[in-house]
Amino acid sequence: MxxxxxxxxxxxxxxxxxxxxxxxxxxxxxxxxxxxxxxxxxxxxxxxxxxxxxxxxxxxxxxxxxxxxxxxxxxxxxxxxxxxxxxxxxxxxxxxxxxxxxxxxxxxxxxxxxxxxxxxxxxxxxxxxxxxxxxxxxxxxxxxxxxxxxxxxxxxxxxxxxxxxxxxxxxxxxxxxxxxxxxxxxxxxxxxxxxxxxxxxxxxxxxxxxxxxxxxxxxxxxxxxxxxxxxxxxxxxxxxxxxxxxxxxxxxxxxxxxxxxxxxxxxxxxxxxxxxxxxxxxxxxxxxxxxxxxxxxxxxxxxxxxxxxxxxxxxxxxxxxxxxxxxxxxxxxxxxxxxxxxxxxxxxxxFSGQPVTCAFNPAVGREKEFEITPAEESKKVVVVGGGIGGMETARVLTMRGHDVTLYEKSDRLGGALNLAAIPPGREEFVTAVNYLSNEMERLDVKVKMKTEADRNVISEQNPDTVVLATGATPIWPKIPGIDQKNVVHAHDVLEDKAEVKGKVVIIGGGATGAETALFIAKKKAMNPEVAIYLASKKGIDPETALQFTRSGTDVTVLEMVNRIGQDIGRTTRWTIIGELREYGVKMVTLATATKITEEGVVYEHEGQEKLIPADTVVIAAGVESSKGLTEALEGAFAEVHNVGDCVDPRHAMDAIHEAARIARQI
CATH class of the missing domain: 3.20.20.70 (Aldolase class I)
Structure with a gap:
């Protein structure tokens, strides 16, 4: 220590x-x-x-x-x-x-x-x-x-x-x-x-x-x-x-x-x-x-x-x-x-002229309102989903005296924030996952990993309350040719589950698309530590060393609206756009992908149809709420709540704040 x-x-x-x-x-x-x-x-x-x-x-x-x-x-x-x-x-x-x-x-x-x-x-x-x-x-x-x-x-x-x-x-x-x-x-x-x-x-x-x-x-x-x-x-x-x-x-x-x-x-x-x-x-x-x-x-x-x-x-x-x-x-x-x-x-x-808040601490400026107090009645609560919304719910409920069981279908807690922490420069998100994971252990929350909680599994617990934090699933847009072998999803790219080679086109320029582009571009660039070594030993000149750290894969991002990273916060977005430019990532806005072929991606831009050559096509077209369990549980339990992306895909702050509010109401 x-x-x-x-x-x-x-x-x-x-x-x-x-x-x-x-x-x-x-x-x-x-x-x-x-x-x-x-x-x-x-x-x-x-x-x-x-x-x-x-x-x-x-x-x-x-x-x-x-x-x-x-x-x-x-x-x-x-x-x-x-x-x-x-x-x-x-x-x-x-x-x-x-x-x-x-x-x-x-x-x-x-x-x-x-x-x-x-x-x-x-x-x-x-x-x-x-x-x-x-x-x-x-x-x-x-x-x-x-x-x-x-x-x-x-x-x-x-x-x-x-x-x-x-x-x-x-x-x-x-x-x-x-x-x-x-x-x-x-x-x-x-x-x-x-x-x-x-x-x-x-x-x-x-x-x-x-x-x-x-x-x-x-x-x-x-x-x-x-x-x-x-x-x-x-x-x-x-x-x-x-x-x-x-x-x-x-x-x-x-x-x-x-x-x-x-x-x-x-x-x-x-x-x-x-x-x-x-x-x-x-x-x-x-x-x-x-x-x-x-x-x-x-x-x-x-x-x-x-x-x-x-x-x-x-x-x-x-x-x-x-x-x-x-x-x-x-x-x-x-x-x-x-x-x-x-x-x-x-x-x-x-910078939006609003009172300050914190994505991971909803009590900022509302300390009395969000004080964690003992529940009037201890309840048996099942939380489904081990992402940050589910874990925050379980944390607060347990601290209030409820008997909580949390189900996570994968072998890892953290949900979508684990993916968010993979792109370069976003690693600090790991600390948010680590904190909540540590709290599950410290508070002795009953966590059942690699267990998909359906209606029967939940019923076995005979809970007073169920909280669903089941997140969201990737959207695969209906583009002709999307089923080709060279088409992969951004999530798989980030988790190194998909091979990326040659020229890359990313369909979708929101946060996931932009950060995946940076991930791909940086992956094949020279490690800065190596560049510093070579330059300091006069193996190459400093300017060449810097260029090597910026020379990666040929990447193009296609986005339907007029801004890349439109869902990234205003004080962060400009830095990510700047890095994309540094690494030579090409960004095309107001571009709608209409077809994927063996040659690349066909898209419509300003009334014209164009083709970008691509060896790998990456889909980053957003996510949609996972509502299947919500529908399956309809009428089965007296009290059911939904938190996070399963309500509507949003940001980490929304999941945490929603979880914190609901956990204080139960």
Missing amino acids: EHLQKLFEPIKIGDVEIKNRIVMSPMALGFCEDDGTVNDRFVEFYTQRAQGGAGLIVVVTGYNDFGNKMPRSPALEDEKFLPGLKRLTDAVHGHGAKVFAQLMHQGASAVSFIFGIQPVSASAVRSGLTGEMPRELTKDEIKLTIDHLAEGAAMVQKAGFDGVEVIGTGGYLINQFISPLTNKRTDEYGGDFEGRIRFPTELVQTIRARVGADFPISYRTCGDSFMPGGNRQEDIQQVVQAMEKAGADVINQAVGWHQAPMPMITMNVPRGTFVYLAQGIKEKVDIPVIACHRINDPILAEKVLFDHRADLIGFGRPFLIDPEFPNKAADGRYGEIRYCTACNACFDQI
Whole structure:
């Protein structure tokens, strides 16, 4: 069992002692009232994270002028907001955690339809995130913004917060001043490096003067903007040195601008990718440094600390999916941790203007509503289907005191999520399956594998309630020639049950088709480790090595609608499309396959019939609900529920949330 020594050591930020090195990173939740009043929902959310073992929690707040704050986040511009803020800090302190308030200002990243005013920025440069044109702040408005944010700092100090954070990441207002991409000013707030950092420098200095020497100030930075022509690592290192000199007590390292062309938060980003940025900052400053982004494992976090690459670790999404992960890690209960998969359902919600949620934890923001309480009456329940919907149902039912038997017809739990975890960059889904499988064992759920539960099998159990989570089956479209030997299904390709050779055409460009295309394309490309070896030993030049890692099979994807991956979340889709292009996968939209021949696939596109040569044709035309057992059980049992894809094929989040709701109602 791994012993986490460094992660649970106390540390001081300024004069404030944090009980461990675990920081809950700032997140825009959207849980407050429309005017920014802190409510029960907001307090309960953070109470559970403090109770779960967080050492420091950073809360996104804002002083609402020029459209600066995030929607439905705590407001600071009036003392009427103090009681709610005080309730929050009291609740967090009640569980031994400290809490900082981040002073958000979106600048040009704000959207006018939400705030009703034109966004502001360092200069009138169109936002690459929203597409809107901001107006340039006047010098008087810059001074006013600094004063307002300093007033906000004084407000949170009065409300009992333990510190304040200035945000210089994400492409928000401070970034817009620092970056030559967005700062075209010719006055003292623009021009050279010193001019461009004047705004954050004066902001930190003004806050320090307002809150005094003993109130910690955190500066959250983007270790590298990853914007072509923007601030790179060496620039940011100079910025944080200036912020330390101005009065910052800790550097909270984040990554990039939201509109940066590099994937930073998606599942295909390797764990710990950006620790090097924290390490680089730590080598330049004498104050503590927080490392974050794609660190979802306490053992990895321990290693980062042990190797002196950072002083604290920031966890954002891991606190959404499992508020108790710090306490579980401290006890060595790693198998009970529900690890973040970086599926980005939370970010998809945020960027759609909705309150945050989590695909695998429906209790986010609904902690009281989804509290697991004992059932009024213990029932005998049969759950059919060992996918994530079935296992989540069984988990919650068992915790509520019901007697549960789960049937799975295959030799493996996990259902469709096992397939979803096979394509490159989607492996984190395995952790979701592992967690639920571990819970079946820990809770002593009676699991009957390789058993197809029909009406007779279920009747033998004499259950009070039956829950069907039987999933969905692949669709084979009625295309002439689909029965040829060179036609295989995407599921069989992913499970290495079908041979793929020569030129490949995939019929269907949804998530399964797109990810199968990437799976096939990457399979025959050179392993990156081999390429690095050959390049480092000068066997081949680096550019050729990179090309070899991108040279795979000739793959074409045909899709009927006008978008490839239309069912992939908005914050993930662009990264998958980008990788398909990198690997040379050809994508044809508005294309309907009409015939499969020995030569290839005939399809209709823009009123013309065309042929794509193919040696292998892969079907990825979606799935349809498995309703056979539902129909067979009609009228047989007093209480029957359906969850997941057997209701309607959807996403993992729908299966989990549906299962969680039904299991709490039985």
